Amino acid sequence: MSDAPGRSQAGSNLSLQGAGTPVRATLALNQVSCVRGGRSLFSGLNLQLPGGQLLRVAGANGAGKTSLLRLMCGLLSPTEGQVLWRGQPLAAQREQWGRDLVYLGHAAALKDDLSPLDNLLTACTLGGQPAQRNAALQALTDAGLRGFERTPARRLSQGQRRRCGLARLVLARSAPLWVLDEPFNALDTAATAWLEGLIRAQLLRGGSVVLTSHQGVALDDTPHQVLSL
Secondary structure, eight states, X not given: OOOXXXXXXXXXXXXXXXXXOOOOEEEEEEEEEEEETTEEXXXXXXXXXXXXXXXXXXXXXXXXXXXXXXXXXXXXXXXXXXXXXXTEEGGGGHHXXXXXXXXXXXXXXXXXXXXXXXXXXXXXXXXXXXXXXXXXHXXXXXXXXXXXXXXXXXXXXXXXXXXXXXXXXXXXXXXXEEEEESTTTTOOHHHHHHHHHHHHHHHHTTOEEEEEOSSOOSOTTSSEEEEXX
């Protein structure tokens, strides 16, 4: 499926390409601007991300990719404009928004003294999506961590730490929006294919995914948009 021609965002250096059949948008940015440390990262950004679509955010280091993702999650407030979820501002639906969203930052964010199992259970509970112990163990097995479920996180390699964080996605099938900051970092070929499969499954069941990635990923055949900073 080829992308439609890109269009410039008024008042910013952002460009957008769309793919796929338009459906009702779930996440929307209306005239959003962001200023950090006295520097304008982007302005006048308009975006609609329907269910079943992937949004890839591209740009150089320091261009504002992480700020944009945090803004989409409600962790930052836009300098101007609004972020909407299902037509309503995020601030008006914090509790439901927490259940609908899974956000994984570029760091694994593990407690070193806890095992992968305890880290995963804790992350799910704090995210408003509690998981059963058996389901969490299976998710860690799916992530390639069989035999390491009860190993202190400090003893894991960088790739294992990343997979531990990503195991949450196995348990997040009911969350309609995933926001992932550099999720492919430190993954080997097998783990990269596994994560691509999780993302494809999320899109097929009508969920949406926003991600940044320095690596090329084999997802260009999915309904997607590309946002370049």
